[in-house]
Amino acid sequence: MIKITDIKTFPVRVENGNQLVIKVETNEKGIYGWGASGLSGRELAVVGAVKHYAHFLTGKDPRKIGALWQEMYRSQYFEGGRVLTAAISAIDIALHDIKGKLLEVPVYELLGGKQRDHIECFASLKFESKEELITKAQKLKEAGFSAIRLYEASEGSAPYVARESIANLTEWLPALRKEMGNAMTIGMDYHHRLTIPETVSFINRMPLGTLDFLEEPIRDENPQVYQELRKMIQVPLAIGEEFASKWQFWPYLKDNITQYARIDVCNVGGLTEAMKVVALAETNYIDVMPHNPLGPICTAATIHMLAASANVAWLEEINTPVEWCGTNSEKFYPVQPVIEGACYKIPDGPGLGVEFNEELASQSEFKIKEVPHLSKKDGSFTNW
Known part of the structure; x- marks a missing residue:
C-alpha cells in the first residue's frame, strides 16, 4: 500500500519575494507531490506547523485526501487560523498532485x-x-x-x-x-x-x-x-x-x-x-x-x-x-x-503539472523578508 514517507519544507527566495514549497514523498517509486503555502512573510511559522503535521501523517495513505484534511484540521484543540490552514493548504495541494500522478490524470479530474x-x-x-x-x-x-x-x-x-x-x-x-x-x-x-x-x-x-x-x-x-x-x-x-x-x-x-x-x-x-x-x-x-x-x-x-x-x-x-x-x-x-x-x-498531464528544483532550493540561503511597515504622519502604524 502506498504511504507517506516524509514531508520536506523549502523556504526560498524567488525573484524579489519569499515562498514556502513543500514536498510530500511516498514509498511508491517516482510518486511525490508539490504544494505551497500562501502565508507570505511568515514562512517559518508555517514550516513549524508542517513539521507537526508530518509527525502523524507519515505512514498514512496519501490517497485519503478528505480524511487527512479533517485529521489535520481537527488534530489540535485550537483548530484553524492562518498559520495552520496555510500548512494544511500546502499539504492538501501536494496530496492532490500525488493522487493525480497515481491515476495518471490532471488534478481537475479529481475535482x-x-x-x-x-x-x-x-x-x-x-x-x-x-x-x-x-x-x-x-x-x-x-x-x-x-x-x-x-x-x-x-x-x-x-x-x-x-x-x-x-x-x-x-x-x-x-x-x-x-x-x-x-x-x-x-x-x-x-x-x-x-x-x-x-x-x-x-x-x-x-x-x-x-x-x-x-x-x-x-x-x-x-x-x-x-x-x-x-x-x-x-x-x-x-x-x-x-x-x-x-x-x-x-x-x-x-x-x-x-x-x-x-x-x-x-x-x-x-x-x-x-x-x-x-x-x-x-x-x-x-x-x-x-x-x-x-x-x-x-x-x-x-x-x-x-x-x-x-x-x-x-x-x-x-x-x-x-x-x-x-x-x-x-x-x-x-x-x-x-x-x-x-x-x-x-x-x-498528470497531477498539477509543476516541478520544483529541490537541489537548487537546498543550496539557497533563506532570508526573512518583511513587507513594508507603513506609518502615518503622526508615527502610528497602518496597513500595508
Whole structure:
C-alpha cells in the first residue's frame, strides 16, 4: 500500500519575494507531490506547523485526501487560523498532485472534470504616478488583457496619507477609464488602508462606472461593518484573499457582502476547502476571482480549481509585460504553467503539472523578508 514517507519544507527566495514549497514523498517509486503555502512573510511559522503535521501523517495513505484534511484540521484543540490552514493548504495541494500522478490524470479530474478550455487572467498593475499608470495599462491592453487590477506602490519610505492617495486617484482613475474605454474591466485594490468614510469619499468623488470593482478597502475581520459599507457604495467588492476557511467566507457570501470571492487556494485550506468555497459562492451567484500573487504551484493549483468550477471571473496574474518577469523563477520551477497572452490553457498531464528544483532550493540561503511597515504622519502604524 502506498504511504507517506516524509514531508520536506523549502523556504526560498524567488525573484524579489519569499515562498514556502513543500514536498510530500511516498514509498511508491517516482510518486511525490508539490504544494505551497500562501502565508507570505511568515514562512517559518508555517514550516513549524508542517513539521507537526508530518509527525502523524507519515505512514498514512496519501490517497485519503478528505480524511487527512479533517485529521489535520481537527488534530489540535485550537483548530484553524492562518498559520495552520496555510500548512494544511500546502499539504492538501501536494496530496492532490500525488493522487493525480497515481491515476495518471490532471488534478481537475479529481475535482469534477474540465468545464473550460482556458482561464482568462486579470493583470496586476503597480504604479506610483498617473503617467506610469496609463502607460502600463496601455501596454497590458496591447498584450491582450481585458481586465486589470490596480494597486499603489507603497514601500514604507514615506508616511502613508490616505487622503492624499484619494486626492490623486480620484483624478487619475477617470483619466485611465477614458484612455482604456468601456470594454476594459478596471479594479482597484486598496489593501485595507482606508476607513469607511475614506472609502465612501473615494468612490463618491469619481464618476459612476470608473471602477468595476473595489478590492479590500478596509480590514475584513468584522463582516457586519463591511455590510454597512456595502450599503453606502455602488461599486462591487472583491474580498477574501486573507480568509483561511469556508467559515470565514460564509458571512461574506451568504449576505452578498462581496461580489467576487478572492479565494487563495494556498491559504484557505488547499483544494479540498477551496472547492467548498466555490460551491458556497455559486449558491449566491458570486464568481470566484482567485488571489494568486506568489508562484507557479499556487498558479497551477488554482488553474485546476477553476477548470472544474462553473462560477469563474478571472485569475490574478503577476507575470505580465509590466510586472514580475525573470529567469530566477524558471530556475526554481523548470516545469510550470505558461501564460499565453492573457490566458492559461488547461493542462492535460498528470497531477498539477509543476516541478520544483529541490537541489537548487537546498543550496539557497533563506532570508526573512518583511513587507513594508507603513506609518502615518503622526508615527502610528497602518496597513500595508
